[in-house]
Amino acid sequence: MSASADPALQVRKLRYYRGERQLIHDLSFTLTAGHWIHIRGSNGSGKTTLLRLLAGLLPAESGQILWQAQNIQGQYSIYQQALCYLGHTNGLKDELTPVEQLAWTAALRGTPINPAKAHQLLAHFGLSRQADLPCQDLSQGQKRRVALARLGYTQAALWLLDEPFNALDDTACQQLERQLEQHLAQGGLLILSSHQAINLSGAPPQMIHLSSSPDDHITPDHV
Amino acid sequence: MFNAAWCLIQRDLQIAWRRRGGVLLTLCFFVLIALLFPLGIGPEARVLRLIGPGIIWVSALLASLLALPHLFATDYQDGSLEHLLLAPQPLAWLALSKIIAHWLITGLPLVLVAPILGLQYTLSDAGLWTLIAALLLGTPILSLFGAIGAALTLGLRSGGTLLALLVLPLYVPVLIFGAGAVEATNSGLGGQAHLSLLGGLLILALLGTPLATAAALRLAVE
Numbered sequence: 084m085s086a087s088a089d090p091a092l093q094v095r096k097l098r099y100y101r102g103e104r105q106l107i108h109d110l111s112f113t114l115t116a117g118h119w120i121h122i123r124g125s126n127g128s129g130k131t132t133l134l135r136l137l138a139g140l141l142p143a144e145s146g147q148i149l150w151q152a153q154n155i156q157g158q159y160s161i162y163q164q165a166l167c168y169l170g171h172t173n174g175l176k177d178e179l180t181p182v183e184q185l186a187w188t189a190a191l192r193g194t195p196i197n198p199a200k201a202h203q204l205l206a207h208f209g210l211s212r213q214a215d216l217p218c219q220d221l222s223q224g225q226k227r228r229v230a231l232a233r234l235g236y237t238q239a240a241l242w243l244l245d246e247p248f249n250a251l252d253d254t255a256c257q258q259l260e261r262q263l264e265q266h267l268a269q270g271g272l273l274i275l276s277s278h279q280a281i282n283l284s285g286a287p288p289q290m291i292h293l294s295s296s297p298d299d300h301i302t303p304d305h306v
Numbered sequence: 307m308f309n310a311a312w313c314l315i316q317r318d319l320q321i322a323w324r325r326r327g328g329v330l331l332t333l334c335f336f337v338l339i340a341l342l343f344p345l346g347i348g349p350e351a352r353v354l355r356l357i358g359p360g361i362i363w364v365s366a367l368l369a370s371l372l373a374l375p376h377l378f379a380t381d382y383q384d385g386s387l388e389h390l391l392l393a394p395q396p397l398a399w400l401a402l403s404k405i406i407a408h409w410l411i412t413g414l415p416l417v418l419v420a421p422i423l424g425l426q427y428t429l430s431d432a433g434l435w436t437l438i439a440a441l442l443l444g445t446p447i448l449s450l451f452g453a454i455g456a457a458l459t460l461g462l463r464s465g466g467t468l469l470a471l472l473v474l475p476l477y478v479p480v481l482i483f484g485a486g487a488v489e490a491t492n493s494g495l496g497g498q499a500h501l502s503l504l505g506g507l508l509i510l511a512l513l514g515t516p517l518a519t520a521a522a523l524r525l526a527v528e
Contacts, residue, residue, distance in 0.1 A: 140391060141528055163394050172385030178324040179317070190313040191393045217324070 091116055091272055092137075092241060097146035099129075099136055106132055109146070110291070116240075118286050119263075119273035124293030130276035131171055133293065134245050137274060138168040150241075167239035171246055173230035177219035181205050181229040184218060189236055196236050204235040208258060224250040231255075234262055242266060244275040310395050311403040318407035328376065333415045336369035340423045351428045358427025359437065359488035360481075365423075366416050366441065367477050370448040373412040374473065375466055377404065377449075377456040378523065387527060397520035405453045405516070413445035429488070436491040436501070443504040444484040450511040451476040457522035479507060 092114040099107040106129040114120055122130050135141045137148060139155060139162065148155045155162040175184055185201040196204075205214045208228040213221055218229065227250045234242065242263075248256055263273060264283050275281075281288075322329055343361045344354055381387040381404075390400050420441050424434045455473035459465035487500035 138392060140388060160394055163392055166392065168388065168392055170385050170388050172383075172388075174385035174389050176317070176321055176380070176384060176386060178321045183317075183320070187313050187317045188389055191310050191389060191395075193310065193394055195309070 091151060093147075093149040093152070094137070095147045095149070097133075097136060097148065098144045099132060099141070100144050101129075101132070107136065107143075107293075111146075112289060112291065114272050114274065114289070116270040116272060117267050119267055119275070119283065119288045120291060121281060121288040122274065122276040122291045122293065123278070124276075128293040130293055131245050133291075134168070134243050134274065134276060135170075138166060138243050139163070140168075165240045166243065167234065167237040167241070168243045169230060169233070169245060169247060171249070173226050175218045175226055175229055178217055180215050180217055181210060181221075181232070182214050184229060185232060185236070188233060192237065194236060194238060200236070204232045205229065207235060208232050208255060224252060224255065227251055228255055231259060231262075234266070240270075241272045242274070244273070246276055246278075248277050248279055248281070307395050307399065310393065311399060314390075314400060314403040315407040315410070318404060319410065322407075322411040329411055329415070332369050332373045332412050333419060335372055336365050336416050337419060337423065339365040339368060341426070344426060354427045355429060355433075355492060358424065358429055359433070359485040359492070362420055362423055362427070362437065363440075363444075363481050363485040366420070366445060367448065367474070367481060369416060370412060370445065370452060371470055371473060371477075373408070374452040374456045374469060375459075377408050377453055378460055378526075379456075382460050382526065387523065391524065391527060397523060398516040401453065401457075401519040401523060402512075402516040405449050405519070408453075409446050409449040413449055416445055417441040430492065433488050433492050436497040437488045439501055440484045440487040440497070440504060443501060443508050444480045447480050447504070447508050447511045448477060450508075450515040451480075453519045454515055454522055457519045457526060460523070460526035480504070483507070 094110060094112050097107055097110040098105070110133070112120065122133060124130050132141065136143050139148075139159060150158075150162045150165065153161075174188070179187070182198055182201040182205065185204060186196060186198065189196045202211065202214050205211060208231060210225060210228055210232070213225055218226060221229065231247060247259060251259065260281070260283060264285060267273060267283065267285055340362055343357070347353060347357070378387065381390065391397060393400060417438060420437055421434050424437050429437065452473050455469045455476075458472065459469045462468060483500045483503045487497035487504065490500055491497040
């Protein structure tokens with residue numbers, strides 16, 4: 084979360100095909116500290132694909148992704164350290180409890196947390212009673228909340244969230260919005276996809292509209 | 307880096323313990339196959355001693371194949387694989403950790419049960435020890451080579467069958483040297499040469515297969 088003069092995340096002419104169809108067409112944008120991008124589009128328009136491209140899980144057809152003015156290809160491990168990606172699958176093991184789940188993903192990221200801290204993060208999302216149940220006994224919304232509880236310990240500057248508000252109830256939505264606002268206020272960067280309109284205090288988002296019809300081009304516009 | 311690997315192994319062992327039915331299934335399959343042959347062939351001790359090593363090894367091969375699809379499949383389905391790909395550690399290192407855990411869960415029990423099966427085939431004491439040594443060296447190779455196939459067939463509809471076709475040819479050297487070691491001991495030649503070759507193969511597999519598995523895993527999530 085350094086306040087360097089370089090724009091933190093820069094995307095230049097990103098292009099991606101799925102089969103014959105051009106899913107992402109020459110997308111360029113710049114995202115600086117404390118700002119966020121809202122990706123919108125109909126089902127199948129490539130929101131998840133774009134987030135996966137940005138996370139480096141998919142190789143782009145052409146174009147560049149620059150992090151702190153360096154191409155992420157050359158320094159992928161540095162980029163990974165700065166990255167927190169939440170996919171549309173929650174990444175939870177059915178057999179593990181939420182506490183164990185948080186503990187192992189944290190250890191994998193090199194930021195181990197103790198069980199007390201994990202309990203605290205889960206309580207934050209209203210899961211104190213479910214903290215020691217196997218994940219398979221949780222509802223869809225509760226699983227989503229366990230996945231989101233990761234945001235509580237991550238030190239990553241750039242958050243890529245794929246439909247984070249899916250399956251959440253009103254209380255959890257507000258909780259998440261507060262967490263996102265806090266992240267932005269601390270100079271973090273955020274890119275999320277969602278069908279809903281999201282109002283976060285502070286700077287308004289850049290919008291990226293993905294279109295599912297091949298004739299329309301993707302137009303990032305600044306609101 | 308070692309910390310993350312240890313965490314991953316611990317996690318997989320914990321999951322296996324909570325789903326221990328699946329682990330027992332592999333072991334039962336192994337024991338059953340090896341038990342069926344004497345029933346079909348008859349109690350002639352000389353014949354059993356001759357075919358025993360080969361049958362135990364083929365059973366181990368098939369049991370290991372049966373367990374392979376589970377190596378990465380659940381991680382792939384529930385999205386944990388993306389966590390591994392985005393972790394700061396090299397993917398090959400994490401893949402190796404998963405393979406080690408998989409061997410501890412599915413390979414090591416086979417090694418422990420094999421001597422009992424060996425008794426049924428009237429193997430000598432020296433033959434039994436060689437069998438254990440050969441399985442200790444050989445079953446990790448099965449897991450390592452199998453991991454490439456498991457990663458390559460991730461997300462395919464008829465992945466299981468394709469996996470068998472991909473992996474079984476790779477298992478051939480292990481079968482030859484593994485069964486050969488026990489046969490050589492039985493015939494009084496000593497199995498050291500075969501065991502050394504198995505050891506060499508294990509080192510080769512340890513060095514090469516995690517990298518290949520990692521590359522296949524990256525392809526699988528694309």
